[in-house]
Amino acid sequence: MRLHLASANAHKVAEFSALAEEAGLPVEIVSARAVGGMPPVVEDTGTFAGNAAKKARALHARLPEGSWVLADDSGLSVAALGGQPGVESAYYAGPQGDGAANLRKLVRAMHGVPAGKRSAHFTCVLVLIDGRGHELVFEGRCDGHLRDDPVGGGGFGYDPLFVPNGYTQTFAELSEAEKNGISHRGRAWARLVEWWRRHGPSA
Numbered sequence: 066m067r068l069h070l071a072s073a074n075a076h077k078v079a080e081f082s083a084l085a086e087e088a089g090l091p092v093e094i095v096s097a098r099a100v101g102g103m104p105p106v107v108e109d110t111g112t113f114a115g116n117a118a119k120k121a122r123a124l125h126a127r128l129p130e131g132s133w134v135l136a137d138d139s140g141l142s143v144a145a146l147g148g149q150p151g152v153e154s155a156y157y158a159g160p161q162g163d164g165a166a167n168l169r170k171l172v173r174a175m176h177g178v179p180a181g182k183r184s185a186h187f188t189c190v191l192v193l194i195d196g197r198g199h200e201l202v203f204e205g206r207c208d209g210h211l212r213d214d215p216v217g218g219g220g221f222g223y224d225p226l227f228v229p230n231g232y233t234q235t236f237a238e239l240s241e242a243e244k245n246g247i248s249h250r251g252r253a254w255a256r257l258v259e260w261w262r263r264h265g266p267s268a
Contacts (some may be wrong), residue, residue: 143187
C-alpha cells in the first residue's frame, strides 16, 4: 500500500523508505511531489506535534478518501541557546529553509561555547492519518552534543555537527542503518511500527 509523506524532501523520503524496508512494512513511501507537491503550510503552532499535524492534514485534504498520510516535524534543541533552534530548525537562518545556511549559523552561534556546555537533542514527532481519517502521534528523541565544526558527508541538516550519546562520530559519519537505529526519527518510527503491527492494515 501507499503511505503518502507530507514532504517533498528527497532525504526524508529516502530515510523513511529505508526505515520501512528494514521494518518489513509492506508500504511504499510516496513523496508529496508525486501528487502535485506539498500544499503551503504555515508552521506556526510552536510545537513539533502541532506542525506535523498541520502538514499531514494539508496533504490528506488533497488525496482520495481512504488515503494514508505520514508527516513529521523534527528539530534540534540546544541547551546553551535556550532550546533554539527547536521548532524553527528548518528555518533557523531564514524563511528559505537553506540547510547549509542553518548549519553555518549554528556553528557561529556556538563558537566559543566549551565542551561541557554543548549538549543538544533531536526531537521527531510523526503524525499518521489512517484510512479512516484518524490521527495518531508518535515521538522520538535522541540526546547528544555538538562538535565545534561539522564532520561527515552523510545525512542532512545538522547531522554533521551532532554526536549522539555513546558515540564519537556525528550522525553524518554513521551508516544509514546505524543512524536509523538510534536517531530521533528512527525511534519515533519504531513506535509507529509497533502500533502498525497490532492495528495496521496488514495486522
